[in-house]
Amino acid sequence: MTTATLTRTLPGWFQRGLTGNPTGTAVCVGANSLTYTELHERALGVAGAIRAATGGEPGRVGVLAHRTLDAYVAILAAWYAGGTAVPLNPEYPAERTHNMITGAGLSALVADEGGVAALPELADAVGDTPVVTGPGIPLTEPVAASGDDIAYVLFTSGSTGRPKGVPVRHRNVDHYLRFVHDRYGFTRDDVFSQTFDLTFDLAMFDMFTAWGCGGRLVCVPPTAFLSIGEFLSRHGITVWFSSPSVVSLVRRLRGLAPGSMPSLRLSLFCGEPLLRHDAEGWGEAADNSTVENLYGPTELTISCSVHRFDPETSPALCVNDIVSIGTMHGGMEYVLIDGDGRPDPEAGELCVRGAQMFPGYLDPSDDEGRFLDHDGHRWYRTGDLVRRLPGGELAYLGRRDSQVKIRGVRIELSEIDWGMRRCEGVQDSVTVAVDGELVSFYVGTERSTSDLVTELGTMFPRNMLPRYIRHLREYPLNANRKIDRPALAASARRLLGGDRP
Structure with missing residues (x-):
């Protein structure tokens, strides 16, 4: 293979890890793993199947899989075949995935075992698109690509409820990876967490910070949060990356004891606002770690700004x-x-x-x-x-x-949440505006609504007080472990309609 053909592309970044650490572990899912060489060879095989199925014109390649070894093989294979990767989650509602497949205009679809099981519900969207479920005749080398080619298409929620396709070029991600590799000095000795679903662009950070330096990528299953310190130590994870909602989850599960995450050297958070007490609490648990808050929408490629937290x-x-x-x-x-x-x-x-x-x-x-x-x-x-x-x-x-008008008064929802968090026993709050009313949901110690309203009344005028306040044991989370705000809004609507959420 001529590596110059992959300059400033994501498969080119994988080649760095392959060249520097060919026998090292590239990805670990549960008890199973693949070395860099094994992942490379399997991707060449699936890439061969993709090119055969599409007549050598792979276009946009859907990957209907959920954080399995086959999923990582398929995403790399989409690039090796010369195509654009379009990650899809077989566990998402069929209607949403249907809209993504239709919007992407796929040339081929690669499915793992879970993806194959979801195909009957997606038959109308898939149509006669060829479905690849295994390797073909392997390519001898990846197909040439350039930085101007589209690397992946991800879908974000639009205001209409219809997912919006976001195409990102290889050179967009290449610029980002150069920045973070230079900032953090990743090496082949680093072990990286992988908490995000593959349909979320933050998963690209996990994969290519690891693969760009020859490090190891470790999928973090939901059960790991029951004893996250033990999981991190057992796998020797040095670089943590997740949404901030994970911090409150770990706290509720009593996993933030000081010094309980000694293996971490970097703790990075992105995707939601990071609260001060969460940054402080995680920093005390990962006391050998630098904590940073990253910000950026998918349209600006993973993250575009950063703050290093100093207590x-x-x-x-x-x-x-x-x-x-x-x-x-x-x-x-x-x-x-x-x-x-x-x-x-x-x-x-x-x-x-x-x-x-x-x-x-x-x-x-x-x-x-x-x-x-x-x-x-x-x-x-x-x-x-x-x-x-x-x-x-x-x-x-x-x-x-989130700037809403309630009875003619402009209100910042984040300010209401700030006030709720100042109330005794409240760990966190999410306020939604529905049908001209404010509804606040909180986690922490359950208190009477009247007491909370009285306490909030010392901070805000009457027109800024929530119509309803409800205690939750935990927030609903979406596939990326971010707070599911649409689910809270639906609960608020039911509550305002007279039903319990």
Whole structure:
């Protein structure tokens, strides 16, 4: 194989690990694992099957699988075949996966055992698309690719409920990987957690931080959280990456004892706002570890800004107890705009451009309203509101659509959550606005609603108090272990309709 043909591509990053550590473990799922050489050879076999099934024109290749060894083989095989990877989860609702398959316009679909079981419900969407379930005649080497080719298409939820396809180029991810490998100094001795579903772009971080240095990737099953410290030590995990919701889960399971995660040297969080007490609690448990808060939507390739948490200085930079999202990566720029779309140097909607920005949605109609033309450049509108802090860091204030009007008064939902967390016994809170009313859900010690309302009344005027407050043993989480806000909103609607959520 001529490695120059894969310059600045994801399979090129895998080749780094293969070259540097051919007999080392590339990925571990439960008791099973594959070395770099084994993963490479199996991917060449499945790539051969993909090219045979598509007449040598792989196009977009769906991977209907869920964090199995076959799934990792299939994703690498999609690139080896010269195609674009489109991860799909067989455990997702059939309607959503149906929409993804239809929107992607697949040329082929690779399915593992779980994917094959889901095919009957997806028959209308799959149609006559060839389905690959095993290897074919292996390719002798990966097909040439360039940085301008689309590496993967992932789907994010749109305001209409229809998933929006986000195509990301190899060069977008390559720029990102160069930044994080330089920042963190990964080596073949590092062992990386893998907590995210493969349909989530943060899973690409897990795979290619590991594979780019010859390190080991270890899938973290849900049962591991029952004794996370023991799991981390047994596997020797050194680099942790998850959504912040995992911290409250581990705390509830009594897994945040000081010094209980000694193997970690890096603890990274992304995908949701990171709360100050969660950063502090995890840092005490992983006391040999550096804790960082990463921020970035899928459209800006995994993450585009970062803050290194310091227990001495970071709390002063928190707004509503949310950890700063820090400063932009090299090669990325931002501008803040007010509600009228005019630049504001202090606060507003965060708009970003640079080497990691995607080229535009799969369906061009989804581009409407999501880009800003300013200063001769095109900027992606994140929909997130931020404030510039002294020293140049950015404070996350909430989603643009989390600014709601209740009886004519503009309210920030994140501010209500901040007030709830100040109440005795409340560990965390999520407030939703439904049908002109506020409903707050909280975890922690259950208290009477009247007592909580009385305590909130010392912080907020009456029109900012939630109509209902409900205690939960735990939040509903989606496949990426992020808080399932649509599920909470549905519960709130039932509650406002007179039913218990």
